[in-house]
Amino acid sequence: MNKRMFISAAAILLLAAAPFLFSLFYLNLLAEILILAIFALSLNVLVGYTGLVSLGHAAFFGIGAYASALLSKEWSPQFLVTMLASLLIAAIAAAIIGLFCVRVNGFYFLMLTLAFSQMIYSFVHQSTTLTGGSNGLSGLPSPVFGTLDLSHPVFLYYVILLVFIVMYIVLSLMVKSPFGHVLIGIRENEMRMKAIGYNTTLYKYAAFIIAGAIGGVSGALYSTFNGFVSPNDVYWTMSGSVLIMVLIGGAGTMIGPVLGAAFIVVLETIVSSYTTMWTLIIGGVFILFVVFIPQGIVGFGRALTKPSANRLSFSRKAKALVKKEANQ
């Protein structure tokens, strides 16, 4: 446990020191990773812990992004205000959509979430007066925190880092809480949880709202960070990308989605300097992961570092034991 605390402290220190270590390009890359990591973490509540695979999580990302953009444009660029309002609006949207989605399981859940996100996409795409249609909204005012202007990338980076740490801690606590354990129980065997007496639908509903709300926060951060929103943020490719991040990183772990987000963003940055076929690359990489490394980066890393966990090393251990006995 101490080792884990040490690693977390070191990671936070390193992230906090990043503006002094990296150039602006890498700092912005890091900020994008952190934002998408929050997004992936929010989806992980559903996919990893509750066992509900959503293919429409970009709906909440987009709602958060547009809510924050519209609020900062029309009302107030106060960072805290836009963040909290986006969180609230995304939570309300999740409460409405979740009402329908949590009634169904498996593929039906996947289809319904996809359908709802496309519905929101078509609204955003068509409603030119409110959302700017296919052009999106640009020229968003730079955020302010109290009287502090956050237009400087380093300030913005620290704010994003702070939100990321808060969200990570909140979700870690939630996962370890009795509530989180019920969610894991639903993932493992919903029927049994029902039999014990849990109202699993209610728990799934709560998980859906939490995931939606935090997804909204990440979307709000994203539009604040970029200074614009476009309908692409709500499109199915965004839902797909974040699902891929969670699964490649390792669903059902806290660090997995963060690593997945980092992996995808870094890969995209590298690939995009060579080719425009990004969708092809991400699809191919994803297929390879699903077939060969289904536990994701975290599971793969664990299998490497803790040899006792896998069968191969078990046989190695057994061989050693046999040798030992033979020597005696």
Place this chain on the structure above:
Amino acid sequence: MDVIAAQLVNGVSYGMLLFVITCGLSLVFGILGVLNLAHGSLYMIGAYVAYTMTSQWFENFWLALIVAPLVVAVLSLAIELILLRPTYHLGHLSQVLLTFGLAYVIHDVTSMIWGSDVLSIPLPPPLSETLHLWNQDFPAYRLFVVAAGVVLAFCLWFVQEKTRWGAIIRAGLSDKEMINALGVNIKLVFTAVFLAGGYLAGVGGVIASPILGLYPSMEFQTLILALVVLVVGGLGSIAGTFVASLVVGIVETFGRFLVPELSLFLVFGLMVVILICKPDGLLGKQVVRH
């Protein structure tokens, strides 16, 4: 009154179009238990191959209607053998994710081959006319689509209910282990059904292209409508898919006619209502809980 009749014909033809597109998806979902998220991509490939055939190789729509779906069928055979057959042990969800990754790959491959411009296939000559019925002009091609949908539905019904293959498929739908134990090579059935699903997706792509056109990201628009039909109709039921296609087609067409901005919401609203009132779809069997 005439306007309503005209819209009704449009709705029915659109519904039949949806049926041609969705029936393959429904078939594959029913038998393999895998929701093929690359179904829209196969549909798109069918449309693009037909485009290349009609515009560059031979200017015959009908030949393309026969050949292009076969190309898609061969492709889906390859997909089944290379991607799905070795991964059945991973479970259905992983396989759905595989098809999703595949949809990503195909998305870029098609835009690499055919570019990202909006393309269209002209209506085939005898059907580019309009027919004059009940004091109304109807595009003949739309009536052809209706006929094609009905014929296809009949063929599927006939195969499923009256032939040995259909019996095997129905048996596989209700109990895979048992049909395997009875000596039927269930893997072969899976491959054949996936091939048929790909073929039907290709047919849908060719038939739809003169009406809906060809453009990048067409596959997901189609896939989502197909998923709506699937949910409304219920799992693994050709009759359910047929009825749902008609309902969705008519609702969408009238929606677009009466409240253009809200047509998509009407369709999704219909799906939501169905899910609340009849979670297993209009004619579906008990949903296999995941």
